[in-house]
Amino acid sequence: MPEGNKRTRSRSAGRKAVRPRAAAPYHHGDLQRALLEATEKLLESKGVGGFTLREVARRAGVSHGAPAHHFGDVRGLLSEFTAESFKQLSASMREWQSRAPDTAFDQLVALGVGYVDYALRHRARFQLMFRSERLDWNRPSLAAAGAEAYRQLIDCVERNSREAGAPAELDAEKVALAWSIVHGFATLMIDNRRFxxxxxGDSPTRALDLVRRLIESAREAFERSG
Amino acid sequence: MPEGNKRTRSRSAGRKAVRPRAAAPYHHGDLQRALLEATEKLLESKGVGGFTLREVARRAGVSHGAPAHHFGDVRGLLSEFTAESFKQLSASMREWQSRAPDTAFDQLVALGVGYVDYALRHRARFQLMFRSERLDWNRPSLAAAGAEAYRQLIDCVERNSREAGAPAELDAEKVALAWSIVHGFATLMIDNRRFxxxxxGDSPTRALDLVRRLIESAREAFERSG
DNA sequence: ACTCCGATGTTGACACTGTCAAGTTTAGCG
DNA sequence: CGCTAAACTTGACAGTGTCAACATCGGAGT
Known part of the structure; x- marks a missing residue:
């Protein structure tokens, strides 16, 4: 094709550094970031089923082959994207915890509400976090982000258990229970209309109220000694 | 292509009705069934991400256009397939219940274990049941099968609640709790290696033991009156 | 200051997918 | 016994992810 510059990058159409914008690195600028952001928007508008590598490249204003140089393949992109998601999930839980009383059980409830709140606010992102066929858990960034969120949950459950004077042997079961409740609630909320x-009735606030009550109703299970 | 019969149907390669096999209807026999069975096998071997309409057609020994005459499009096929899954899920829960003591709470536990047992035995099938982007819940067969399983859960929770003398106003919450626990446990078991x-430790029996203990530990939540 | 090298981005091809319109075959009704 | 409509095939189309070959350019080393 002799002419026709389809590229619509935001910078450097003419010479070099038209505006000395803060840190306009080199070739594209920061394609890595641009692709991740395009992924987020695409996911928000089209859902997890509407995601496409080529469409993401299009939205970032680069050719369909470009992403490979940064992420390898689709699973690579989605894995890095999901690593960010897990960090955001951790942040959401911490945020809710920071606004709750610093009592062991209140913290556990806040963590659960923070989990569900994040899931409902970023549905496609959350769905992707558990679509293992599209992820590569061997990626260090993803593994680390996942482990971090998991650790938060464990610490929170163990603290509550310990302060209630319960034996540590039951902690693993309590972790399983806590995660099952909040994760089951979140996924059913997203993937099952009837639920x-x-x-x-599709009201986010009522959903959060409900999951709070669910956790509270299971308090004895989290603090039992037998 | 002048020659080369690629078709490998099991019957009628020569004239007509070589063997008077029991009910060999007409064109194919029963493509509908054949496609659903091919879907099951493909799903088992390649997982939900490896599913393809054309591959299913190939395995059923028909052309890639054939499935459309029975199911419309992919979502149609997967929806009918998933309707069967929900029926099987109901059967699994009923099966476990029939082997448990006919006490309200034992029945609730059995229902939950039956839920998880089915999920772990048919992972891809189970995953598909909650991949809403690939399903059409307007299909009567799917809607009905889903409703039936839901009703089983509701009835079971309500019976336990009633026999414990708890007010019915709390039943909805208890249903949500029960479904969240078993569904969260099942999905995490499938989609999260760490969990x-x-x-x-990848032992199905231990998994079932664990979910049983989780439900039992939350007994008070299911029977509370306040 | 100049030269490369390798990271970054493009292009075109490949095999594959789901869907659709247009044909063929054939079962079984009238 | 013919005909029609359902069942199935065929070929095309626009897309997809991946890959190899190519172009471009930043910056490190001399």
Missing amino acids: AKDCS | AKDCS
Whole structure:
């Protein structure tokens, strides 16, 4: 094709550094970031089923082959993207915890609400976090981010258990229970209309109220000694 | 292509009705069934990410266009397939219940274990049941099968609640709790290696034991009155 | 200051996918 | 016994992810 510059990068159409914008690195600028952001927007508008590597490249204003140089393949991109998601999930849980009383059980409840709140606010992102066929858990960034969130949960459950005077042998079961409740609630809320309808009538606030009550109703299970 | 019969149907290669096999209807026999069975095998071997309409057609020994005449499009096929899955899930829960003592709470536990047992035995099938982007819940067969399983859960929770003398106003919450626990446990078991490892070390029996204990530990939540 | 090297981005091809319109075959009704 | 409509095939189309070959350019080393 002799002419026709399809590229619509935001910078450097003419010479070099038209505006001395803060840190306009080299070739593209920061394609890595641009691709991750394009992924987020695409996911938000089209859902997890509408995601496409080529469409992401298009939205970032680069050719379809470009992403490979940064992420390898699709699973690579989605894995890095999901690593960010796990960090955001951790942040959401911490955020809710920081606004709650510093009592062991209040912290556990806040962590659970923070989990569900994040899931409902970023549905496609959350769905992707557990679509193992599209992820590569061998990626260090993803493994680390996942482990970090997991550790938060464990620490929180163990603290509550310990302060209730319960034996540590039951901690693993309690972790499983906590994660199952919040994760099951979140995924059903997203993937099952009947559940969502009956539980909250599609009202996010009611959903959060409900999951709070669920955790509270299981308090004895989290503090039992036998 | 002048020659070369690629078709490998099991019957009618020569004239007509070589063997008067029991009910060999007409064109194919029963493509609908054949496609659903091919879907199951493909899903088992390649997982939910490896599923392809054309591959299913190939395995059923028909052309890639054939499935459309029975299911419309991919979502149609997967929806009918998933309707069967929900029926099987209901059967699994009923099966476990029939082998448990006919006490309200034992029945609730059995239902939960039956849920998880089915999920772990048919992972891809189970995953598909909650991949809403690939399903059409307007299909009557799917909607009905889903409703049936849901009703089983509701009835079971309500019976236990009633026999414990708890007010019916709390039933909705208890249903949400029960479904969240078993569904969260099942999905995490399938989609999260860390959870699976820490919970059961990939032993199905230990997994079922664990989910049983989780439900039992939350007994008070299911029977509370306040 | 100049030269390369390798990271970054492009292009075109490949095999594959789901869908659709247009054909063929054939079962079984009238 | 013919005909029609359902069942199935065929070929095309626009997309997809991946790969190899190519172009471009920043910056490190001399």
